[in-house]
Amino acid sequence: MEDEIDKDKLVGRREILGMLGKTGAAIAALLGGGEVAQAVVAQAQASETPAGAVTADPGPVPGYDWTKHKYAFGVDATRCIGCLRCAVAGKLENNVAFDPHHFRTWVERYGTVDGGETLIDSQNDEGNIKAAGRPDNYRFDDRYADANVTKAFFVPKLCNHCTRPACVQVCPTGATYKTEDGAVLIDHEYCIGCRYCIQACPYGARFFNEEKQVTDKCTWCYHRITKGLNPACVEVCPASARIFGDLKAPQSAIKDFIRDNRIQVLRPDTGNGPNVFYIGIDKEVL
Template sequence: MNKRYAMVVDLRKCIGCHACSVACKSEFDVPLGYWRAWVKTEEKGRYPHVRVSFLPRLCNHCDNPPCTFVCPVKATYKRPDGIVVVDESLCIGCKACIMACPYEARFSHPSKHVANKCDFCYHRVDKGMVPSCVNTCVGRNRIFGDLNDPNSEVRKLLDTQEVQVLKPEMGTSPQVYYIIPDKDTLIPTYKYHNDIERRAFNASNDHL
């Protein structure tokens, strides 16, 4: 039986330390100002009764990934184990997959001029290791494994815990699951993939 990889993020344990984001940048030498993984922060309440919640974000490695359908050269594809990857040797940098992703999980690499995103660190997974972000998480809130293995931790969590995915209405069947997320945190907001985008957006809206 083929393996089917997924990730469970237990938001009850996330402290918003951003170690996952830093580990990802270090693992892949992600350019300054860009991210393959990031943490969304949501503040609620009014001083002094303020609560902060965190939502780690990454590619959702969907079972029905729209990014693979729009790629004209098949550079983006889904492996038999469920991991969605980008073949940089084939990518022509058209950005169709970036626009097709409903989770804003992709960006155009500024020097390679190809699509870039989380790939579950498949170079590590293929060697029997976990993704870098999972290995680094100080609170062990990221759990990675094979859904087809009844003894795996991810399978047991999905069978025993109430979980949610991002934008289920899109029909993409994400394979990143969240335990007890703050529902307000799941409200989609625009994510700037780099500081240039942020400054350009703010400048264009100064008159509003």
């Protein structure tokens, strides 16, 4: 509940700022300061910028204390419908290249035909790329339309923001690091682009951002969660398959999720200690 209240407060504040900005712009226009007015309008628009637009680094959130939070992520694979809106939202929110090889999050499709071997595919599959038609659109093709599917399910994947992350361990400069509130982040101004972390991550969660020549990955939308908002993928999921929250909050969706379910993590044998908790996955899921 507290999460919700905070969010409402923040949204309200943003609206007020937007209104103030617009008022300022109107006043400036009335006074005849063309350039000033344009700048103020641009600023006002920026405050309402939809997800995906490139904005300047807003800096740390005032008053945010990362020692007072511990975030975790839940995935209810039984609810995922494979619509891939999460993959698109992650890209829009974080300005990720629109091709199937670069991503903040992805969804895997598991299918068993006639009780045989389980087949797996995702956005990088040629059939799915073709079905999507254009690069900024993701969808799973209908390859199983006429098959006798004996078992099928989707598994959303993302960075596990591990407790003992192998990627952080191997980073030669410390450009990738573990925050106090549980996220694993990358300092793009400090990363040298050696890609050792991509090799070290057993989950395939990292990719190389060729434009910036640094490694990139899911941040749980750190710029959002520190403001009390949900990550973009959680926000857009129409099936509530993605759950996010603060383990240190008196009450949160993720605490309920962990309490009410028998949860699993991916590849526990690696010793990385993942912080994305799953329910409803099968033995093939790695």
